[in-house]
Structure formats: C-alpha cells, structure tokens
Amino acid sequence: MTLKEYYRLYDKEIAKAITSALKEDRINKDITTKLTLSGAAGKEKLKAVLLCKEDCILAGLDIFKRVYKQLDPKAKFTAYVADGSKVRKGRKVLEVTSSRDILLKGERTALNFLQRMSGIATLTGYFVKQLRYKDAKILHTRKTTPNFRVFEAAAVKTGGGDFHRLSLGSAVMIKDNHIEAAGGMAELLDKLLRKNISYNLKQKFEIEVKSFEEIDLVNRYATGFAEIIMLDNFPPRSIDKAIKLLKINGFKIEISGGVNMANYDKYQRKGIDFYSIGMLTHSYKSCDFSLEF
DSSP: OOHHHHHHHTHHHHHHHHHHHHHHTTGGGOHHHHHHSOGGGGGSEEEEEEEEOSOEEOOOHHHHHHHHHHHOTTOEEEESSOTTOEEOTTOEEEEEEEEHHHHHHHHHHHHHHHHHHHHHHHHHHHHHHTOSSTTSEEEOOSOOOTTOHHHHHHHHHHTTOBOOOOSTTTOEEEOHHHHHHTTSHHHHHHHHHTSOOOHHHHTTEEEEEOSHHHHHHHHHHTTTTOOEEEEESOOHHHHHHHHHHHHTTTOEEEEESSOOTTTHHHHOOTTOOEEEOTHHHHSOOOOOEEEEO
C-alpha cells in the first residue's frame, strides 16, 4: 500500500484525530489570542513560515496542512519540500497564509503532528539506510502511542519503512501468549490443521517461534497455511541455522525483539525478509520545527 492509498483509506480516522487534538487544546477558548488580537485585528491575513530547526526526514506535512484546512478551508500553502525529503537545519519548509487568529490557534497542534512524525521518519530512515540486503523491509510494530498509530505508521512509511499489522484485525499473528494459552506449539498447530483457514488469512499468517524445537514443529505442520515465521529474541549466533531450516519450506522470515541502533548490524543476514522494530514508535525523538510570523 502506498502512502497516498493509506491516507485515503484512513481519511476519516485522520480527520477525527485532528478534530480531537484541536478540541483538546480548547482552541475556541484561546484567551491569549482573544486578548491580544481583539476585533478585526485577528481576522487580518498573515503569512507564516514553517522552519526546520534540525536535520531530519520530513513527515507529516500533509497532516500539518490538514490541521489548518480544518480551521480555515481557505488557508493557502506554498510548500518548498515534500514529505520524505531530507531537510537541513534552517530550511524553509512551507508558507501558510490565513488569518492571524487561526495561525495562532492551530500552531501547536499542527507542529505536534509534524514534529513527532518527522522524528519517527528520521529514525526509520536510519535503519533503512543501514540495511545491507536491500530486498528486506523495515516494519513498525503495534507498540504505538494510543490513538496516534495512524500517524506513526504513516511516518514509518514516509521514512522508507513499510506497513505491518495495523490492528488486531489486519493479520493473523500467533505470538507466545497465544501459544501458551492454546497449550503449546504442538497443540496449537494440531488445532489449526483441523480448521478450514481461508485463503485471505493464509496470505497474512504469521507464527512466532522462540526455539529450534518450535521451528521443527512449524516446518512439519505449518507449511501451507503460515506465510511468515517470526524469530523472536533469537540471538544473532542462531539466526543462520534458523534461516537455513525455514527457507527449505519457503517461509518468509521476520526478526523481532530488542532490535536497536547498537545491535542492528549483528542481526542482518541474507534471507531475512523483515525487521520489525518497536523503537521506531516508542523510543523516537521528536524533530524541532517552528512557525515564524
């Protein structure tokens, strides 16, 4: 799915989230703007400049504009760079023209989206750039900020990563707690073999393994309905053997669990299809931007 398709698919959720963020900031009760721009002064048009304050990958510019479009459908924009661009400190990113009071009311909400999304895109871009085998993909996880996932996943995509499981309804992902709850891997696979699993589910079916014993079981019983096998917290020294065993049956392989900037290189192997990295959305640093009048 492209970013454009994603934004179209989640258009209603994005609009609702922006409305909620503006409501949270009580923009209609902005006592400071009312006090300093009383009467006609607040309605006078003004051009504000969005400046980048540190090197980063830009993400969320479309969301920034949507915040202002929601407040003022006639707001005008002149963009100098696009989402996904590498932007240097001091670069003029965009000019926005609207009334003085609208620019002030929407400033922080618009910047909050942009700064966080750019932080995620920049961190994602680091991992993408360091990939040794370019056919592999960097994925987000569900370790996201509550009610902000739609933007965080978009930021990962903007930074060069890819969409993964966006919700519990997006794909089958059988993890350790599912396995334990079902009585163990052998018991679970036996139950699955007796089920009529639809073609659509098979296309997005993933099983987590934690040992070579579990790899043996999925090799014997999951071929034909599981597409991806996740090596969860496998030590780097065990990965080569796991790849060799799983590729015999054509499984795609995902690495997950504790991958970070310090150990990332140790996990990279030819044959790994996906690296799902939780820190992209739970340990990123927001990038600095300002809106100058």
